[in-house]
Amino acid sequence: MPTRHWLCKSEPDVYSIDDLERDGSTGWDGVRNYQARNFMRDSMRPGDRVLFWHSNADPAGVAGVAKVAGKPRPDPSQFDRRSPYFDPGSDPDDPTWMMVDVAFVSRFREVIPLDRLRAEPALAGMLALKRGNRLSVTPVTPEEFEAVMRMSRERKRV
DNA sequence: GCCAACGTTGGC
DNA sequence: GCCAACGTTGGC
Numbered sequence: 088m089p090t091r092h093w094l095c096k097s098e099p100d101v102y103s104i105d106d107l108e109r110d111g112s113t114g115w116d117g118v119r120n121y122q123a124r125n126f127m128r129d130s131m132r133p134g135d136r137v138l139f140w141h142s143n144a145d146p147a148g149v150a151g152v153a154k155v156a157g158k159p160r161p162d163p164s165q166f167d168r169r170s171p172y173f174d175p176g177s178d179p180d181d182p183t184w185m186m187v188d189v190a191f192v193s194r195f196r197e198v199i200p201l202d203r204l205r206a207e208p209a210l211a212g213m214l215a216l217k218r219g220n221r222l223s224v225t226p227v228t229p230e231e232f233e234a235v236m237r238m239s240r241e242r243k244r245v
Numbered sequence: 246g247c248c249a250a251c252g253t254t255g256g257c
Numbered sequence: 258g259c260c261a262a263c264g265t266t267g268g269c
Contacts, residue, residue: 096266096267098267119265120252121252122252142266142267142268143266143267143268144267145269147267147268147269201268218249218250219249219250219251220250220251221250221251221252221265221266221267223266
C-alpha cells in the first residue's frame with residue numbers, strides 16, 4: 088500500500104474546510120466515479136493525510152488538511168431518495184458506492200491557489216494538477232504533500 | 246456562463 | 258465491443 092497521502096476536492100459552496108473544522112469530521116459522500124471510489128475503498132487507511140481542495144472556488148486550490156478517520160463504509164446518500172446522490176441502481180446488499188470519513192486537521196491561513204501550485208517545481212508531476220484531470224480523489228506522493236505543507240507555511244510576499 | 250476535457254450510456 | 262451522444266467537472 089504505497090500511498091499515504093491524498094487530495095480530495097470539494098466545492099466550498101457545498102462543503103468547505105470551514106465546515107469540516109466546525110463539524111470535526113464528515114463522511115466523504117457523493118463520490119460517483121469508480122476510480123475515486125476505488126481509491127477510498129481499497130487504498131485509504133485511517134490516519135492517511137488528505138489535502139482539502141476547494142474547487143469551483145475563487146481561488147481554487149488547497150485550503151487545508153484532513154485525515155482519514157475510519158474504514159471505508161457504504162455511502163448512505165446512494166440510498167436516500169431525496170439526495171442528489173441517490174442511485175436507484177445500487178443494491179443495499181451490495182452497495183455500489185463506498186466512502187471514508189475524514190476529520191479536520193488544519194486550515195491554511197490562505198488557500199494556496201492553483202497558479203502557485205503550478206509554479207512549484209516539486210509539484211510538476213502532481214496528478215491533481217494535470218491538465219484535464221477531473222478525479223475528485225487522487226493520490227499524492229509524500230514529497231508532494233510536504234511541498235504543499237512548506238508552501239502553506241511560507242510568508243506571502245507582497 | 247462558457248467550454249474543454251473527460252466518463253458514461255446506449256444503440257447497433 | 259464500438260463509438261456518438263450526452264452529462265458532468267471544474268477552471269476561467
